Amino acid sequence: xxxxxxxxxxxxxxxxxxxxxxxxxxxxxxxxxxxxxxxxxxxxxxxxxxxxxxxxxxxxxxxxxxxxxxxxxxxxxxxxxxxxxxxxxxxxxxxxxxxxxxxxxxxxxxxxxxxxxxxxxxxxxxxxxxxxxxxxxxxxxxxxxxxxxxxxxxxxxxxxxxxxxxxxxxxxxxxxxxxxxxxxxxxxxxxxxxxxxxxxxxxxxxxxxxxxxxxxxxxxxxxxxxxxxxxxxxxxxxxxxxxxxxxxxxxxxxxxxxxxxxxxxxxxxxxxxxxxxxxxxxxxxxxxxxxxxxxxxxxxxxxxxxxxxxxxxxxxxxxxxxxxxxxxxxxxxxxxxxxxxxxxxxxxxxxxxxxxxxxxxxxxxxxxxxxxxxxxxxxxxxxxxxxxxxxxxxxxxxxxxxxxx
Amino acid sequence: xxxxxxxxxxxxxxxxxxxxxxxxxxxxxxxxxxxxxxxxxxxxxxxxxxxxxxxxxxxxxxxxxxxxxxxxxxxxxxxxxxxxxxxxxxxxxxxxxxxxxxxxxxxxxxxxxxxxxxxxxxxxxxxxxxxxxxxxxxxxxxxxxxxxxxxxxxxxxxxxxxxxxxxxxxxxxxxxxxxxxxxxxxxxxxxxxxxxxxxxxxxxxxxxxxxxxxxxxxxxxxxxxxxx
Numbered sequence: 001x002x003x004x005x006x007x008x009x010x011x012x013x014x015x016x017x018x019x020x021x022x023x024x025x026x027x028x029x030x031x032x033x034x035x036x037x038x039x040x041x042x043x044x045x046x047x048x049x050x051x052x053x054x055x056x057x058x059x060x061x062x063x064x065x066x067x068x069x070x071x072x073x074x075x076x077x078x079x080x081x082x083x084x085x086x087x088x089x090x091x092x093x094x095x096x097x098x099x100x101x102x103x104x105x106x107x108x109x110x111x112x113x114x115x116x117x118x119x120x121x122x123x124x125x126x127x128x129x130x131x132x133x134x135x136x137x138x139x140x141x142x143x144x145x146x147x148x149x150x151x152x153x154x155x156x157x158x159x160x161x162x163x164x165x166x167x168x169x170x171x172x173x174x175x176x177x178x179x180x181x182x183x184x185x186x187x188x189x190x191x192x193x194x195x196x197x198x199x200x201x202x203x204x205x206x207x208x209x210x211x212x213x214x215x216x217x218x219x220x221x222x223x224x225x226x227x228x229x230x231x232x233x234x235x236x237x238x239x240x241x242x243x244x245x246x247x248x249x250x251x252x253x254x255x256x257x258x259x260x261x262x263x264x265x266x267x268x269x270x271x272x273x274x275x276x277x278x279x280x281x282x283x284x285x286x287x288x289x290x291x292x293x294x295x296x297x298x299x300x301x302x303x304x305x306x307x308x309x310x311x312x313x314x315x316x317x318x319x320x321x322x323x324x325x326x327x328x329x330x331x332x333x334x335x336x337x338x339x340x341x342x343x344x345x346x347x348x349x350x351x352x353x354x355x356x357x358x359x360x361x362x363x364x365x366x367x368x369x370x371x372x373x374x375x376x377x378x379x380x381x382x383x384x385x386x387x388x389x390x391x392x393x394x395x396x397x398x399x400x401x402x403x404x405x
Numbered sequence: 406x407x408x409x410x411x412x413x414x415x416x417x418x419x420x421x422x423x424x425x426x427x428x429x430x431x432x433x434x435x436x437x438x439x440x441x442x443x444x445x446x447x448x449x450x451x452x453x454x455x456x457x458x459x460x461x462x463x464x465x466x467x468x469x470x471x472x473x474x475x476x477x478x479x480x481x482x483x484x485x486x487x488x489x490x491x492x493x494x495x496x497x498x499x500x501x502x503x504x505x506x507x508x509x510x511x512x513x514x515x516x517x518x519x520x521x522x523x524x525x526x527x528x529x530x531x532x533x534x535x536x537x538x539x540x541x542x543x544x545x546x547x548x549x550x551x552x553x554x555x556x557x558x559x560x561x562x563x564x565x566x567x568x569x570x571x572x573x574x575x576x577x578x579x580x581x582x583x584x585x586x587x588x589x590x591x592x593x594x595x596x597x598x599x600x601x602x603x604x605x606x607x608x609x610x611x612x613x614x615x616x617x618x619x620x621x622x623x624x625x626x627x628x629x630x631x632x633x
Contacts, residue, residue, distance in 0.1 A: 001510065001517050008505035298501040301462055303490025303518050303566070305483060400463045403497075 002308075006315040020284040021324045024379055027277040028328025029335075031270055031375045036336045038266045040343075040366035042259045046252070048189055054251040055094060055125060055218025056227050059084070059234065062244045064215060070099040070170050073213040074243065083237045084217065089230050092220040094118065094125045097204045097213065101167035101175070101197070105155040112151055113195045114165070116204020116214075125220050128185060128198065135159035135183030142200040144182035150194035152184050159183060165197075169209035177207050224248070274382055282386050285317065289390040296394060297402025310391045314384075321383040325376045332372070339365035407473075409570055409602055410436040410459055415468035417454050417625075428454040430625040431468065436570070439600040441593065443607050443616035451625040452606035453574055459604065460493050460572045461485045473569060490518055494563030496573035500555040502547040508558045509534060509543040515566045533561035537591060553584025560592065570602035577609045589615045 010017045050056055064072040076095050084093050097116035119138040123129045129137050138146055162180045169175035187193040205211050221230055227247045234245045299309055343364035351361035417429040428451045436442055444452050457463040461477045469478045502511045512530035534540050537557040547555050563571045577585040593615055595601050605612055621629040
């Protein structure tokens with residue numbers, strides 16, 4: 001009967017209850033929308049940097065991360081490969097030999113970043129084949145190169161042309177070579193798009209005079225949540241004097257910091273929203289308490305314990321909150337699902353501005369469960385805190401005075 | 406008969422620190438089981454204050470109130486609420502039914518507070534409504550009932566908890582003559598048949614005529630106490 005009583009009490013003042021419920025709905029909807037957009041963008045940024053570039057875990061020679069020179073390369077021998085592959089959760093190991101080079105084609109010269117890769121495994125990690133806009137992908141022992149679109153445009157080079165590369169190899173050796181362009185690749189991140197050259201690993205090792213050497217192994221793992229565990233296991237399997245093992249949090253610290261900073265501003269906006277909605281909710285609870293003083297007095301008089309009366313009011317508030325939150329989630333779910341699968345794409349000018357920060361100019365929405373649960377928790381906690389007023393008011397209530405109200 | 410309510414030297418002073426108002430002045434009153442007592446007097450003489458104190462809704466400034474020998478004057482708030490629930494039935498001038506509950510639910514509610522099981526609650530609620538000739542209105546909410554009908558439901562509610570006595574504060578003040586007569590007859594019948602103790606506060610002559618004992622208050626003091 002308490003539930004019946006609470007339910008009927010809510011609808012005694014239909015308009016006011018509906019306004020309260022809808023204000024909660026609106027808050028949840030808006031908060032879910034904002035958070036989904038924000039978390040979706042963060043996930044995309046991390047994915048761009050981690051999933052499609054660094055990998056979730058990398059192994060290097062000790063000191064490589066702070067001094068990225070080709071001399072800090074190491075031999076990824078079969079024993080090490082087997083150790084890495086044996087760890088649960090490691091799906092793929094992708095060896096790379098990375099260094100810088102000077103490129104030249106006719107009158108154009110530009111600095112570039114060479115990635116010596118195992119073409120097949122690299123594709124499994126970064127889906128690079130899907131980004132080819134012209135030409136065909138590299139073979140395992142290819143002596144040609146794949147050029148980033150921006151770099152190709154700058155050099156005015158096409159598929160089939162030959163590019164001259166000049167650099168410094170392992171231990172100061174001269175590195176020079178002519179490489180035919182096999183394909184042009186379009187990267188979403190402008191930094192990559194303007195500088196990357198893919199080369200089959202044997203060609204890169206020949207070019208840099210670094211036979212059997214690589215600068216890093218990127219690992220594809222089953223889920224990002226396993227990063228810390230796999231890093232710990234790897235560290236226990238390798239000689240840490242010779243090699244360093246880094247998780248993606250350490251590989252992209254700048255990105256994480258900027259995300260964290262942006263995340264704080266997002267949370268501040270959310271709390272402002274909650275505060276506004278909270279005042280509305282408090283107004284309802286205030287009225288609910290004030291206009292029922294007499295009734296509360298009667299209930300206490302006939303023998304209803306204060307605690308039960310307080311529980312009844314908290315029940316009423318909880319029901320209104322549940323209705324509002326459930327409705328908000330029910331409305332936001334299809335909306336966010338739509339934007340998850342059909343991300344917002346920026347117009348040309350806006351896209352250029354956003355891409356200049358190294359970020360892909362689309363807004364994919366996240367469907368992470370935490371988006372919904374967090375809003376529900378936040379609204380519930382707020383409702384419970386605000387319900388302290390009627391609870392306190394009933395606690396202080398004097399029966400006779402209330403019945404005179 | 407045993408003494409049910411005993412008020413000894415009960416005084417009540419409102420606004421003690423500002424302008425003191427002496428609502429009750431050293432009142433001594435004893436009510437036996439099965440009485441049908443009316444506390445009468447002009448407006449402001451202290452009837453409601455006395456009733457509130459006898460019912461444990463308010464505390465006296467001085468003096469003592471005992472119900473069945475138990476001193477309720479300094480009882481803890483939560484104990485007093487439980488004591489009221491188990492021992493006292495209330496009928497108010499403005500009926501004070503819970504507006505969102507039907508007549509039967511209103512009667513049932515007080516037994517719910519007593520944690521009686523549902524079967525027993527429903528059976529007794531319908532039995533009481535039948536006694537009050539309100540069975541056909543059992544599923545109506547208070548807003549759909551006349552004043553007289555609401556007051557009859559309020560009496561049923563007061564009886565539902567099987568209290569030791571019923572306090573009725575001006576129960577007929579908002580009723581027309583027919584409803585008043587009807588209600589009084591009902592209460593008199595319950596008093597006679599079930600030996601239920603009723604204490605009214607009233608200045609309604611019709612209630613006074615029905616009462617077996619008339620306690621007259623004036624300026625917070627009992628000036629006469631007549632048993633008929």
